[in-house]
Amino acid sequence: MFDLPVVPIGYVQHRNPMWKRKSINKYTSKGREEIHRNLKGLDLNILFYLMRNPIQNCSIEYNDNRISLYSGQMGKCAVTGRRLILEEIHCHHKIPKHLKGDDGYPNLTIIHVNVHRLVHAVHTDTIQRLLNALQLTEYQIRRVNNLRKLCELAPIKVN
Numbered sequence: 001m002f003d004l005p006v007v008p009i010g011y012v013q014h015r016n017p018m019w020k021r022k023s024i025n026k027y028t029s030k031g032r033e034e035i036h037r038n039l040k041g042l043d044l045n046i047l048f049y050l051m052r053n054p055i056q057n058c059s060i061e062y063n064d065n066r067i068s069l070y071s072g073q074m075g076k077c078a079v080t081g082r083r084l085i086l087e088e089i090h091c092h093h094k095i096p097k098h099l100k101g102d103d104g105y106p107n108l109t110i111i112h113v114n115v116h117r118l119v120h121a122v123h124t125d126t127i128q129r130l131l132n133a134l135q136l137t138e139y140q141i142r143r144v145n146n147l148r149k150l151c152e153l154a155p156i157k158v159n
């Protein structure tokens with residue numbers, strides 16, 4: 001289950017200074033080149049951004065695992081399998097903190113921002129709006145419901 005690719009930290013530190021002046025930019029061919037430079041399909045620009053910009057008010061363990069999971073999931077949403085852009089990356093506690101969930105790797109997962117909203121949504125219209133936006137398959141909705149169950153929220157019913 002956990003035989004996931006691990007980013008070689010030595011490699012990252014070695015490469016890091018060379019990347020400093022470059023930026024993620026989808027509007028120039030050079031910028032696009034940067035976006036597509038990768039390690040086995042992993043977007044290193046995003047990985048470095050996550051490393052440099054930890055979530056404030058979250059533990060070091062959480063932030064380390066957020067990076068490991070982004071890498072382990074090859075930059076994809078655990079529910080939809082879609083490759084995530086920076087703004088879409090959310091790191092969710094499977095068992096929420098208020099239910100005594102911890103910041104360990106097995107308790108975290110990287111999901112799309114709207115999938116994350118759907119996992120926590122309680123109002124019918126919010127749920128419907130997110131379902132319309134996401135167009136999930138039955139299987140993906142089951143996965144959302146598995147995550148909702150861990151949060152002690154009722155499953156989403158679709159006709």
Ligand SMILES: [Zn+2]
Pocket residue numbers: 091092093116120
């Ligand atoms: Zn969450």
